[in-house]
Amino acid sequence: MNVYDFDDTIYDGDSSKDFLLFMVKRHKRAFVKRAFCIGTSTFLYVIHVIDKESWKSNVFSFLKDIEDIDQEIKRFWDEHEKKFKLWYLEQQRQDDLIISASPAFIVEEGCHRIGIEHVIATEMDKTSGEIYGKNCKGKEKVERFRQCYGGKAE
16 A cells, blocks of 8 residues: 655645635635635634634635535536646556545545545535544644554554
8 A cells, every 4th residue: 555645745736725716716705705704713823823623614614605515526626637646647556545634525536536545634524614523634644544554654
């Protein structure tokens, strides 16, 4: 099994940022409606008053106003599937594992399209933006790997 990070490793860019920009273009009202909440939580995160999970949940709270999120995820990947890096596509294996801080509902669909079944990512409710547990970043990636596969991971 080979283990890869997703954003800026096998995917050219940050899929969370790309998804947010994609959704802003398609659903401006949802973002305008929550702009104060998103702005306030961003400020509180920057000055270390709230944690990353709270901030990220607030940023993705616009999902509450999206009628068919599954269709939007598919549309996103229709446009962004081309951002998988060629070096990875040429060497990928069926048993590869992808670990990402981006929301699982974003990463899983992209990975599914290129035949990757094993994904560990930030667990987020795609209809509310609520994060379950911790953001899958840094040491949390190692911890989540150990939980799923056991053994020692450094």
